[in-house]
Amino acid sequence: MDEQRFLEYVQSGGQVETTDRMPDDYRSKLVKFIEMHGNSELMGVLPEREWILRAPTLQRKLALTAKVQDEVGHSQLIYRVVEDLGKPREQCLADLISGKSKFHNVFHYPTKTWGDVGVIAWLVDAAAIISQKALLKCSYAPYARIMKKICWEESFHILHGRDVVLTMMNGTDEQRELVQEALNRWWGPLMQFHGNPISKEDDPMYIWRIKSQGNEEARQQFLDGYVPQIWELGLTVPDPKLRKSDDGVWEYSEPDWDELKHVVTGHGPKTQERLEFRRKFLEQEAWVRSVVLAEAA
Amino acid sequence: MIFEVFRQEKKGAAFAHAGSVEAPDATFAHAYAHEQYGRRQESEALWVVPRDAIHEVHDFHDELHQTYHRVDGYPLKEKLRLARERAGGTAKSVDALSAGGG
Numbered sequence: 476m477d478e479q480r481f482l483e484y485v486q487s488g489g490q491v492e493t494t495d496r497m498p499d500d501y502r503s504k505l506v507k508f509i510e511m512h513g514n515s516e517l518m519g520v521l522p523e524r525e526w527i528l529r530a531p532t533l534q535r536k537l538a539l540t541a542k543v544q545d546e547v548g549h550s551q552l553i554y555r556v557v558e559d560l561g562k563p564r565e566q567c568l569a570d571l572i573s574g575k576s577k578f579h580n581v582f583h584y585p586t587k588t589w590g591d592v593g594v595i596a597w598l599v600d601a602a603a604i605i606s607q608k609a610l611l612k613c614s615y616a617p618y619a620r621i622m623k624k625i626c627w628e629e630s631f632h633i634l635h636g637r638d639v640v641l642t643m644m645n646g647t648d649e650q651r652e653l654v655q656e657a658l659n660r661w662w663g664p665l666m667q668f669h670g671n672p673i674s675k676e677d678d679p680m681y682i683w684r685i686k687s688q689g690n691e692e693a694r695q696q697f698l699d700g701y702v703p704q705i706w707e708l709g710l711t712v713p714d715p716k717l718r719k720s721d722d723g724v725w726e727y728s729e730p731d732w733d734e735l736k737h738v739v740t741g742h743g744p745k746t747q748e749r750l751e752f753r754r755k756f757l758e759q760e761a762w763v764r765s766v767v768l769a770e771a772a
Numbered sequence: 773m774i775f776e777v778f779r780q781e782k783k784g785a786a787f788a789h790a791g792s793v794e795a796p797d798a799t800f801a802h803a804y805a806h807e808q809y810g811r812r813q814e815s816e817a818l819w820v821v822p823r824d825a826i827h828e829v830h831d832f833h834d835e836l837h838q839t840y841h842r843v844d845g846y847p848l849k850e851k852l853r854l855a856r857e858r859a860g861g862t863a864k865s866v867d868a869l870s871a872g873g874g
Contacts, residue, residue: 494828548808555774555792564794621791624809771773771796 485614485684492616493559501683505615506560507576508685513553514571514578520546521749522586522595531589538635542596545628552621559617572754574741579603581664583743590653593643594661596636601701602668604629605693606686614684644708651709658705659713664738666714666730669693698725775801776826778819779809787819798822 478498491497520543527543530536554564570576581599586592607626613619643650675681675689698717702725705712716728738746774794778787790809795801798820805820839845 544811551793551808552791555794558794559792620789624791767796767800771800 482682486682488684489614490616490619491614502560504679504683505618505685506557506562508680509553509560509615509618510557510562510567510570511577511579513550513557513567514576515582516546516550516553517571518578518582518749518753521752522582522584522745523592525586526589526592529589530592535639539592542632542635545632549625549628552625553618556615556618556621568753568757572750572757574750577739580667580735580738580743581661582749583738583746584660584664585745587660588653588657589639590643590650590655590657591660593636593639593654594657596632597640598636598658598661598665598701598705599668600629600632600636602665602693602697604633605696605700606669609686609688609693612684612687640708644710654708655710658710662713663731663734665697666694666727667732667735669697671732671735695725698727773797773801774823775805776821776823777805777809778821779815780817781814782816785816787817790815790818792823793820 478500481498481501485491485501491501523539523546524543527536527539530539554567557567558564567576571578581595581602586595604626607622607629610622611619611626613622640654643654670690672691672694673689675686675692678686678689680686681689699719702712702717702719714728716726719725737743741747741750773796774792775798776792777790779790780787793801793804793808795804801820805818809815809818
């Protein structure tokens with residue numbers, strides 16, 4: 476199949492399997508996109524991990540631990556897909572810790588208080604599930620298939636996050652303040668999360684139908700679904716320009732695209748510390764891998 | 773090694789492909805599959821199969837249009853209309869039979 480016919484095939488809703496022939500550009504775009512997703516799942520547990528020992532109740536500690544296990548499980552599933560496309564997991568991990576490959580902007584920031592834990596699980600996971608649900612229609616079928624399980628598990632995380640936030644909003648003034656402060660901290664990164672509003676027709680990931688929607692479409696969906704839920708709790712969204720226009724489109728202040736670029740290229744407030752953590756553990760656990768592989772051989 | 777995992781959602785259901793796990797041997801593969809595909813009790817049972825043991829068969833052609841072994845080989849609508857016409861007024865419709873028969 477030549478590249479033009481392949482393009483028409485995926486653009487008309489056709490799906491591709493691992494053993495099918497595919498253009499090199501499609502394969503490399505897939506690897507780049509899916510690998511970044513896998514990296515994000517793996518790095519995304521670190522901000523929450525910091526709170527396992529400080530969780531306010533045993534129930535919360537268990538729920539947070541389970542969420543961390545889910546996300547690491549997702550990264551395993553996703554790296555498997557990347558591996559079948561030709562890039563081994565060891566190489567993905569090596570590129571991650573050397574800073575060669577990227578992970579999502581929201582995982583480069585600190586988790587200051589328990590309020591952040593609630594806002595991350597509720598709103599960061601909500602933003603993520605919007606992107607992931609759109610991937611259920613990805614032209615690469617093995618990726619689309621695992622997304623079903625991932626979306627199913629993410630839905631628990633949103634519940635967990637919402638429960639944390641609601642509990643705090645029903646608590647003392649101090650607890651309510653922690654949620655508001657966390658929302659203030661996370662709003663900027665959340666608005667940057669779905670990427671700059673380039674037209675989907677100019678987005679190579681959309682052209683190949685790796686993504687099935689444009690960046691702005693995803694952000695509008697997020698605002699439409701969650702701003703009313705934020706407002707009804709008496710929380711304030713830290714953007715004076717935020718409003719829904721008469722034609723149903725959300726207006727907002729321009730997100731800080733320079734910050735997004737700066738953060739995902741390795742300059743976020745927690746980027747280096749978290750990569751160092753991954754480096755340390757890969758090194759520390761090398762003996763486990765060598766023992767296990769030697770025994771299996 | 774790569775192991776493909778098939779899961780049965782409930783008793784009596786067919787096993788369907790769920791995904792794959794990478795493991796150094798079968799024992800690890802079982803443990804990983806158990807965690808990855810069953811820790812929320814979402815599976816009744818799993819089949820964990822080395823990828824090498826799976827043989828894909830495809831290319832199903834139908835040059836001779838053998839429609840006689842498929843439902844689309846039996847378009848009855850037109851024939852039924854003709855048969856009903858020939859039967860004319862002598863046959864009662866199903867509706868009339870059930871309404872009159874009580």
